[in-house]
Amino acid sequence: MTVLAVAEHRRGELRDVSLELLTAGRHLADATGGELHAAVVGGDVERYAEQLNREGVDAVHTVEYGEEFNHDVYVQAAEAVVDAVDPTYVLAPNSVNGLDYVPALAERLGWPLVTDAVGLDAGDGLTVTRELYSGKAEAELAVGGERAVVTIRGAEWPAAEGTGDATVESHDLAIDETAVRSTVTRFQKVGAGDVDITDADVLVSVGRGIEEEENLDLVFELADALDATVSASRPIVDNGWLPQDRQVGQS
Template sequence: MTVLAVAEHRRGELRDVSFELITAGRELAREIGGDLRVAVVNGPVEDYARTLSREAVDVVHTVDHGAEFNHDVYVQAVAELTEAVDPTVLLLPHTADGMDYAPAVASRLGRPLLTDAVDLTYDDRLAVTRERYGAKAAATIEVNADRAAVTLRPTEWPPAEYRGDARIEPFAVDVDEAAVQSNVNGYEEVRGDVDLEGADVVVAVGRGVGAEENLEPIFELADALDAVVGAARPVIDAGWLGPERQVGTAGTTVDPEVYLALGISGAPRHVAGVKGAETVVAVNEDPAAPIFDVADYGVVGDLFEVVPALLAQFR
């Protein structure tokens, strides 16, 4: 029995979710009593394979057919490799790229597809946990099938650490070029300098900021901390900041070293998007705000008094 995970890369770098898939895949492989294999498609696959080949992985399969992600190539490559390896569970990232090809692969293979998983267990059959109702509840679904495909939500598993070397096996895919109807010529950065996913520190603001004109000290604090400014949904809905800054399951899921939540009440959808943060610091006037339930440190106070004090301290 085998677990097969498909790594993800972009612009010449493996994405964090690739290593999270290895952690989840190894846990599942132990429960199944099988091995863990990882596939990497396109790009400098040999370089990626050397990085992915770690003690927790038994085999890394490489498919060299292009430089970047391509829907048509990925569907064919992942489907053919899955048919050859015949894994009990196929693990894919729940990302823009992953959800682009995952349904097509599952359909081609005739496998059930379960998306946005936050937990996996295997005891005679696969059980997948998904959050529902804006992360207010969780549902565990038992899969009544011998084979399944699952997409994993980023940041739910810790990234695997480098420990050793696995076997690397190139896999030749007979790509039907007539079926490749699209081509990736490059990427255009539409978020400007907003990189919530890669930020070490995120300073996020909520409804408590009161108005758009009150955002200036928030950005000053973020500059002092070399941080990226994020926001809860009410700030985005009010039009005070662009949607590229929304943090939460409806926006961007983040995993910074420090997440500073200013005037954020802590709605379930928002909290679910920051579970990967190492340290959460919350500032809110309401001592009963739900954000304090997940905060490592909390300050009950006016953010317009706390922010200037923090800014003076860090400057």
């Protein structure tokens, strides 16, 4: 059996979740006695392949097409790599991009899809653990069929470490450009004072417990001391104490 982990990059950098994906994939490969293959589409694929060549990775597949994420390109490229590798399981980040193209990939493959996994087990068929009710409960899903596509929640597995000896294979694919219906024209930076909490390494998150808006000053002092970003629950945002871009939840 082979596990294929499809990495993700943004603005010229491999995202941390890609290395966490390798750890989850290696765990699954060990449980099935198989290999772990990584794949990356577009951008500086040679540099990304070097970064993905971690301990436990048997092969890295690259598709050199475009610079940034594109739904139609990723669906075609990932499907082509799946056809070439013939994996049992395909893993991808449970991110904005992952949730964009992975369902379409699963539909084209005709494989079951499970999203937002926080645990994996393949002792007797694939079992995926998901959180319910904001983490208050967990569900274990037994996946029917021999193959599956799974998206992995970030920060649930440690990043893969070490240096591997994976083979690197470049795939020269004929992308059907007539099927590429969108393109990236520009990136819009957030305004001054705004943040992208999904890119923060550490969050200091506040809720009803701060009681008064004035107490936010202490929270920001703590965040500065920890080199962290301030985020908030929905009641704080609904009260207008912090902007919506700082609200935590599904992100």
